[in-house]
Amino acid sequence: MNMKNMNYKRAAGLAVVTALFLTGCSEKESKIAFTAMDTYMELTAYGDADETLQEAKERILELEGLLSVTNPESEIYAINHAGGADISVSAYTYELLDFAYTMAARTDGALDPTIYPVVDAWGFITGEYRVSGEQALSALLERVDYTAVQLLDKAVRLPDEMELDLGAVAKGYAADAVAEIYADAGIASGLVYLGGNIQAVGSKPDGSPWRIGIQEPDGEGYVGVVSVRNAAVVTSGGYERYFTDEDGNRYWHILDPSTGKPADSGLLSVTIVTESGAYADALSTAIFVMGPDRAEAFWKEYRDFEMVLLTTDRRVLVTEGLSAAFTLENEDYPLRWID
Ligand code: AMP
Ligand code: MG
Numbered sequence: 558m559n560m561k562n563m564n565y566k567r568a569a570g571l572a573v574v575t576a577l578f579l580t581g582c583s584e585k586e587s588k589i590a591f592t593a594m595d596t597y598m599e600l601t602a603y604g605d606a607d608e609t610l611q612e613a614k615e616r617i618l619e620l621e622g623l624l625s626v627t628n629p630e631s632e633i634y635a636i637n638h639a640g641g642a643d644i645s646v647s648a649y650t651y652e653l654l655d656f657a658y659t660m661a662a663r664t665d666g667a668l669d670p671t672i673y674p675v676v677d678a679w680g681f682i683t684g685e686y687r688v689s690g691e692q693a694l695s696a697l698l699e700r701v702d703y704t705a706v707q708l709l710d711k712a713v714r715l716p717d718e719m720e721l722d723l724g725a726v727a728k729g730y731a732a733d734a735v736a737e738i739y740a741d742a743g744i745a746s747g748l749v750y751l752g753g754n755i756q757a758v759g760s761k762p763d764g765s766p767w768r769i770g771i772q773e774p775d776g777e778g779y780v781g782v783v784s785v786r787n788a789a790v791v792t793s794g795g796y797e798r799y800f801t802d803e804d805g806n807r808y809w810h811i812l813d814p815s816t817g818k819p820a821d822s823g824l825l826s827v828t829i830v831t832e833s834g835a836y837a838d839a840l841s842t843a844i845f846v847m848g849p850d851r852a853e854a855f856w857k858e859y860r861d862f863e864m865v866l867l868t869t870d871r872r873v874l875v876t877e878g879l880s881a882a883f884t885l886e887n888e889d890y891p892l893r894w895i896d
Pocket of ligand 1 (some may be wrong): 667668669670672676681722723724725726753792793794810811812813814838841842846
C-alpha cells in the first residue's frame with residue numbers, strides 16, 4: 558500500500574486528537590464544531606473555508622436525517638416500520654446500505670446491519686441499559702440476518718420483524734462525504750473529526766503528516782501514534798460505550814451477531830487505516846468482532862487496509878504497511894508486526 562496516497566481516518570480520544578493537531582500552521586484555520594449522529598464532531602480546514610465547512614456540516618445533518626434509527630422522518634426508520642413493504646430511498650441511503658451488505662458478506666456476518674433488535678434490547682439506543690439473557694438473545698437473533706435485506710431498484714424491502722442499524726458505518730460514510738466536499742472546494746489541508754472516526758485531508762499546513770493518537774483504553778494517554786496523509790483512521794473499542802452491572806461486569810456496544818452478546822474476541826480496540834472512511838468504519842467494527850486471529854487471516858486475504866490491534870492481554874499488533882507510519886508511545890504494550 559502506498560502510504561503517501563492513503564486517505565486515513567480514525568478514532569482516538571477527543572482530547573488526544575485535539576492536542577496533536579493544533580500545531581504550527583501559518584494558513585488561516587477555519588473550524589466548526591457541533592453534535593450530530595450522537596457524536597461531538599469537529600471539522601477543521603486550512604484556507605478560506607467557512608462556507609465549505611457549513612456545507613459539510615449540512616451534509617452530515619442531511620445524512621443523519623436519512624439514517625437515524627430514532628427519527629420517525631428518516632428513511633431507515635421508514636424501512637424499519639414498513640411491515641415488509643418496499644420503501645423508496647435516496648441515493649445516499651441506498652449506496653450505504655448496499656455497501657454495508659457487501660461488507661457483511663465479506664466479513665462473513667461479523668458486520669451485520671440488521672443487528673438493531675439486539676442493540677436495542679441491550680439499551681444502547683435509549684440509554685436504558687439492561688442485561689439480556691440467553692433465551693431472549695436467541696429469540697432476537699432470529700430477526701438478525703443481513704441476507705434477508707432485499708435491495709431493489711432504488712428501493713429496499715425488509716422482512717416485517719427485522720430492523721436496520723447503520724451505526725457501524727454511517728460516520729465513516731459521512732467523513733468520506735466531507736472529504737469530497739473539501740476536495741471539490743480545493744482544500745488541501747484539514748482534519749475531519751467525527752468521534753471515533755477521523756479523516757485526514759492532505760497534510761498539515763506545514764506539509765508534515767497528520768499525527769493521530771490511538772487511545773489507551775481506560776487510560777489517559779495513547780498507546781501509539783499513526784502519521785498519515787489523506788487517510789481515514791477509524792477506531793472501534795469496547796471502552797467507547799458501555800455499561801456495568803451490579804457485579805461489575807461490563808457490557809459494550811459492539812455485539813457479536815453470532816451470540817447477540819458484546820463481542821469478546823480478545824481485543825480492546827481496533828484501528829483501521831485506509832483510504833475510504835466507510836471501508837475503515839465497516840472494518841473497525843467487523844474486526845473487533847472477529848478477534849486477532851481471524852483479523853490477521855482477513856488482512857492477509859485483502860491487504861487493502863492497515864490495522865492496529867490492542868489485545869485484552871495488552872499487546873499491540875500492527876500490519877507492516879504502517880511500518881513507517883506507526884510509533885509506539887507506551888512501552889507497557891509489547892509490539893508485534895503482522896506481515
Ligand atoms: P462502531 O463504533 O463503528 O464500531 O459501531 C458500533 C455501532 O454499530 C453500535 O453502537 C451499534 O449501533 C452497531 N453495531 C454493534 N455491533 C454491530 C455489528 N456486529 N454489526 C453491525 N453493527 C453493529
Ligand atoms: Mg465502525
